[in-house]
Amino acid sequence: MTTTFKRRHALFTLAGALALGAVAALPAAHAQQQAAWPTKPIKVVVNFPPGGAADTIARAISQPLQDALGQPVLIENRGGANGNIGGENVARAAPDGYTLLMSSGGMVSVNPHLYPKMSFDPVKDLVPVAAAARVLVYLVTRPSLPPQDVKAFIAYAKERPGKLSYGSPGTGSSPHLAGEMFKSQAGLYAVHVPYRGAAPALQDLLAGQIDFCFDPGIGLNQVKAGKLRLLAVGSPRRSPQFPDVPTLDEVGLKGFDADTVFGFYAPAGTPAPIVARLNTEINKILATPVVKERIANLGGEALPGTPGAFHDRAMADSARFGAIIQERKILAE
Template identity: 60%
Template sequence: MKSLLATASLALGLGPCGIAQAQEWPRQPIKIVANFAPGGAADQLARVISAPLQETLGQPVIVENRGGAGGNLGGDFVAKSPSDGYTFLMSSGGMVSINPHIYAKMPFDPAKDLVPVASVARVPFYLVVRADSPVKDFKSLVADLKANPGKRSFGSPGNGSSPHLAAEMMTGRTGTTAIHVPYRGAAPALTDLLGGQIDFLFDPGISIQHVKTGKLRMLAVASLKRAPQMPEVPTLDELGLKGFDADAVFGLYAPAGTRLAVIQRINAEVNRALALPAVRAHIETLGNVPEPLTPAAFGDKGAADFKRLGAVIRERGIRAD
C-alpha cells in the first residue's frame, strides 16, 4: 500500500511542465471501465460521473463493463492499459483493500499497478429481506438465523466483495451462520432476492426503490451513521453491534505511470461535479453519499481499509478460491 499512497500524495504538486501537459490533454475519447456487472454501484456511479466529465473535458467519456473475479478482471485490464490518461477504472475500494487478502494469485498488484485518482461516493450497505419474509426486524433476523443454522442464504456481488464482508462481519458478531451465494454483481443478487432464491442481502443502494414500493423490507444500515436516504432505518451500531462499519468508497483509479497533471485534473473535475446539485441528487437516489477527496486522502482510506478488513478476512477464513 505504501507505493500507492506515495504516488497519490505526489499528485498534490504540479510544476509548469505538468500544467502544460495537462492543458494538452485530452485529445481523444476517455474510457471508464466499471469492474462489476451493469446495474451495480460501480456501473451506476461511472455513468453518473461520465456526463459532467464529458462536458468539462470536451471529449466523449465512455463507460465499459468488465465484471468478474471480484473486480479483478476490470482492474487487471486497466492496470495493463497504457498510462496515457485515456483509461480509468471505476471500482469499489474493495479491489485494493480486500482482494489482495483473498486471492492466492492476483493478475496484478493494485498497490503498485494502479493509482487512486478521485473518490466519487461512500456506499453504505443496506440489510434487506423480502417484504413477505417472516423476519420483521434485525432482532428477528438474528433469532431466525440462530434457529436455522446454515439453512438461510445471503447473496453478494462476489466472493470477498464488500457486501460479502458485511454479512460475514454480521454473522460473526451475532454468532450465526448462513450460506453465501456469490453473484457477478449486485444487480443479479438483488434479482434473486426478489425472486426468493436467497433470504437476505447487504445491498449497495439499488434495493431502495424496491423498499419504497413495498417489495423489500430494510432492516438496518451497515454504517456508523444513518443513511440520509433512509433516516428512519437504524444502523447496526445502534442495534447493538457497536462500531460496525462496512462502508466502501467507490472511485476512479488509473494505470501506474499516468501523468500527475492528468490525475490532478480528473480529481478536480470529479470534485467539481460532486458539488453540482443534480449530480449529488443522482448519487443520493442510488443510496450513496457523495465523497469528494484528494488523491492522497483516497489512498489513505484504501490503506486503512486494507488493514481493518484484512483482520476480518483472516478471522473468518475468507478465500476467493
C-alpha cells in the same frame, strides 16, 4: 588542423548541437502534450457488470465529465474476479490519461487478502485519481419472512442455522464481507450465495430465491415500493434517506462498519497534471445537485477529496476488511 578535419569537426559540433536541442525539447514537448490533454475519447473501465453501484456511479459522472473535458467519456464494463479483470486491464494500459478505472475500494483494500498471487499489484500499478462516493450497505430481506425488525431477524436466523441464504455480488465484495461480519458478530450461520454482480443478487432476492442480502443501494427503490424489507444499515451512522432505520451498531453489533469507497484510478505513471485535472473536475461534478442526488438514490454519499485522502481510506479499509477475511478464512473462488 587540416581543412578536412575542420569541416568534420564543424559537422560533428552541429550534429551534437542539434541532438542536444532535440533532447532539451523533449520535456517541453511532453509538457505541451499534457497541456493539450485530452485530444481524443477517454475510456472508463468499470470492473463490475452493468446495473451495480460502480456502474451507476460511473455513468452518473461520465456525462458531466465529458462536458468538462470536451471529449467523449466512454464506459466499458469488464466484470469478473471481484474486480481484478477490469483492474488489470487498466493497470496494463498506457499511462496517458485516456484509460481510467471506476472501482469499489475493495479491489485495493480486499483483493490482495483474497488473491495472494494477483497478476498485478493494485497499490503499485494503479494511482488513485478521485474518490466518488461512500457506499453504504443495507440489510434487506424478502418481505415474506416473518421478522419485522433486525433483532427479531437475528433471533429467527439463530433458530434456523444454515436454513437462510444471503446473496452478494461475489466472494470478497463489500456486501459479502458485511454478511460475514454480521454472522460473526450476531453468532449465526447462513449460507452465502455469490453472484456475478449486485443486480442478479437483487433479482433473486426479489424472486424469493434467497432470503436476505446486504444491498449496496441498488434495491432501495424496491424497499420504498414495499417489495423488500429494510431492517438495518451496515454503517457507523444512519442513512439520511432512512433516518428511522437503525444501524447494526445501535442494535448491539458494536463497531459494525461495512462502508466502502468507490472511485477512479489510472495506470501508475499517469502524469500528475492529468491526475490533478481529473481530480478537480470530478470533485466539481460531485458537488452538483444532480450527481449528489443520483448517488443519494443509491443510499450513498458523494465524497469529493484528494487522491491522497482516497489512498489513505483504502489502506484503513484494508486493515479492517483484512481482519474479517482472516477470521472467517475467506478464500477467492
